[in-house]
Amino acid sequence: MSPNTTDPDPAMNGRKALVDFFARSLTAFQSSKDAFRVVCTLPPRGEAAGEASGEFSISTPAPAPRRPNRDDVKAGPVESSLVVLDSSFNPPTLAHLRMAASAVRDLQKGRSTTTTRRGGGAGDSSSGAAGEMGRRRAVRVLLLLAVNNADKKPKPAAFEVRLGMMYAFARDLRDEVRRRGVGGVEEEQRQQEEEEDVEVDLGLTTMPYFHDKSQAISDTRFYARGDGGGEPEQVYLAGYDTLIRIFNPKYYHASSSSSLPGGTAVEEAEAPIRRALDPFLDRSRLRITMRTDDGWGGEGEQVAYLESLRDGGLEDVGGRRAWAERVEMVRGRDEGEEVVSSTKVREAASARDEEMLGRLVTARVKGWVLGEGLYRERQVRRDVVDIGEWAHGLIVLLMDIIEPGNLVGFKRQQAI
Numbered sequence: 001m002s003p004n005t006t007d008p009d010p011a012m013n014g015r016k017a018l019v020d021f022f023a024r025s026l027t028a029f030q031s032s033k034d035a036f037r038v039v040c041t042l043p044p045r046g047e048a049a050g051e052a053s054g055e056f057s058i059s060t061p062a063p064a065p066r067r068p069n070r071d072d073v074k075a076g077p078v079e080s081s082l083v084v085l086d087s088s089f090n091p092p093t094l095a096h097l098r099m100a101a102s103a104v105r106d107l108q109k110g111r112s113t114t115t116t117r118r119g120g121g122a123g124d125s126s127s128g129a130a131g132e133m134g135r136r137r138a139v140r141v142l143l144l145l146a147v148n149n150a151d152k153k154p155k156p157a158a159f160e161v162r163l164g165m166m167y168a169f170a171r172d173l174r175d176e177v178r179r180r181g182v183g184g185v186e187e188e189q190r191q192q193e194e195e196e197d198v199e200v201d202l203g204l205t206t207m208p209y210f211h212d213k214s215q216a217i218s219d220t221r222f223y224a225r226g227d228g229g230g231e232p233e234q235v236y237l238a239g240y241d242t243l244i245r246i247f248n249p250k251y252y253h254a255s256s257s258s259s260l261p262g263g264t265a266v267e268e269a270e271a272p273i274r275r276a277l278d279p280f281l282d283r284s285r286l287r288i289t290m291r292t293d294d295g296w297g298g299e300g301e302q303v304a305y306l307e308s309l310r311d312g313g314l315e316d317v318g319g320r321r322a323w324a325e326r327v328e329m330v331r332g333r334d335e336g337e338e339v340v341s342s343t344k345v346r347e348a349a350s351a352r353d354e355e356m357l358g359r360l361v362t363a364r365v366k367g368w369v370l371g372e373g374l375y376r377e378r379q380v381r382r383d384v385v386d387i388g389e390w391a392h393g394l395i396v397l398l399m400d401i402i403e404p405g406n407l408v409g410f411k412r413q414q415a416i
Contacts, residue, residue, distance in 0.1 A: 015164060015371060021063055022163035026147065029204050036207070036216035038142075039163065041066035042170045042200045063167070065201065068140070068225055079137045080232035081107045082223055084284075086144040086213065088342070089162045090154075091374070092169035092365050095333075095340040099237045100141060101176045102330070103287055104198060107139045107235070140223070140232065141200045143170060144213065148206045156346065157374055163202060168364035170200040176362075210236055210246060211280035218283060234284035240291040240302050243327065247309065249273045249317045273318050285326040292332065293339050303329060349375035 025039045040063030068080075083103050085096060143166045147159055157165075177198055207213045214234055217223070224231050238246075245251060252272035290302045305313075309324040333339065338359050348356040349369050357366050369375065 011367065011371060015368065018063075018164045018167055019160050022160040022167075025163070026159055026204070030147070034206075034220075036203060036205045036213065036220055038065040038222055039202045039204060040064055040167070042167070042174065042202075065222075066199070067222055068138075080223075080225065081137055081139050082217075082232040082234050083107065083139060083141045084144055084213075084217075084234055084236045085141065086146070086210070086236065086238075089143070089145055089166050089169070090157055090342055091162070091165045091345055091361060091369060092143075093340045093342055093345055093361055094338075094359075096169065097173060097176055097362055098333070099287075099289055100173055103235060103237055104139050104141065104177050107137050110137060138232075139198055141170075141173065141198065142203050142217075143200060144203045144205055146205050146208065146213075148208055156377060161368075161372060161374065165365050165368045166202050168368050169362060170202065172362035172364050173200060174198060209251065209276075210238075210284075211276045214280050214284050231283070236284055236286050237289070238286060239289050239332075240296050240329075243286065243288045243306075246277075246286070247314060247317065247319060247323075249319075252276050274320065277319065277323060281323050281326045285328065288327060288329045289332045290329060299331070345369070346375040352376075 022039065029037050029039075042063075044063055045066060083100060085100050087096060089096075145159065145162060145166065147154075154162075203217075205213050205216055207216050214236075217234065218231060221231075249272070252275075288306075290299055292298055292302070296302065306324065306327060306329050309327070310321065312321060314321055314323055340360050345357065345360045348360060354366075354370065357369060361369065
């Protein structure tokens with residue numbers, strides 16, 4: 001080997017192998033008529049050393065989807081939950097990690113952390129988290145990426161690259177869940193056994209709304225168990241702003257939902273939102289993270305909004321009061337904790353601020369952002385825009401000077 005030749009970076013080769021795999025997976029999905037598909041499941045079957053190191057290489061078992069083990073019937077009552085984190089993952093952030101990890105831990109412990117629990121509220125709903133306290137839960141996570149605009153080149157990171165970052169994020173998520181122990185040797189051992197069962201799926205969908213995505217997931221029967229337990233309850237993680245949109249009737253149109261036969265004019269007007277959300281909230285519930293940093297009001301205001309839904313606000317927009325019992329509201333970041341957003345990550349990457357990146361994304365996602373040089377073109381485009389604006393201003397100035405009338409005045413001033 002010549003002195004000028006360098007050994008290939010194993011991490012770079014691993015990322016390239018993953019991007020190639022996900023590019024093929026995307027092509028196959030886009031050419032199908034499927035509305036939802038699981039691309040792969042972590043940890044990969046048979047992976048040992050690779051899982052321990054967290055690195056993917058050409059020698060690592062090929063990623064593949066893995067259905068729940070239908071022969072795995074454990075002793076004792078077991079409920080199952082599918083935690084769905086639906087995002088653009090551009091890129092995945094520590095905020096995503098906190099949302100997913102806290103949901104997994106709370107479900108495993110069979111507890112609800114709703115901030116608005118009261119008599120008849122979400123905390124007392126037999127179908128909600130608190131109604132199942134004390135019952136063991138098998139928890140699985142789905143990282144869901146919508147590619148309904150797959151015919152257009154996504155910006156600023158391609159879908160296959162986002163899937164690569166999701167793969168890295170899934171590993172960091174599993175590490176985070178395992179790292180959080182509880183007091184007591186026996187309890188810790190029990191929790192460790194449950195946490196080792198946490199699997200993370202990477203999925204694709206063409207559906208735009210939660211209720212459509214939920215139906216598509218259910219239609220595939222991918223998560224159906226063979227022990228008579230049916231399908232897991234879907235738990236959608238979202239921010240407060242998303243909750244506002246979910247219960248906004250303007251997103252539900254009669255053209256996409258037939259009217260109820262024989263119904264009154266009022267019932268027919270209510271049909272679109274009810275026909276969309278009745279089945280969705282029958283199989284799913286919402287775990288809403290409060291957003292107190294984006295102009296959505298303080299914690300008290302956001303809790304009050306959920307209370308207003310329970311007090312008849314949903315009926316005012318054609319919905320059902322019972323839907324509010326399927327909503328759990330939890331606190332987001334702690335006081336003084338870094339405000340995290342994908343926009344801030346892209347800005348830090350554009351500025352080459354590695355220290356800031358480390359405060360916004362997980363370790364493996366940071367490796368992808370830096371190793372693949374992601375989001376740097378934002379700075380290049382900004383420089384081009386700045387130069388373009390400067391050149392445009394100069395041209396306008398020159399044209400103003402040489403305009404016949406102005407030119408005469410300019411010469412006259414020079415003569416004076």
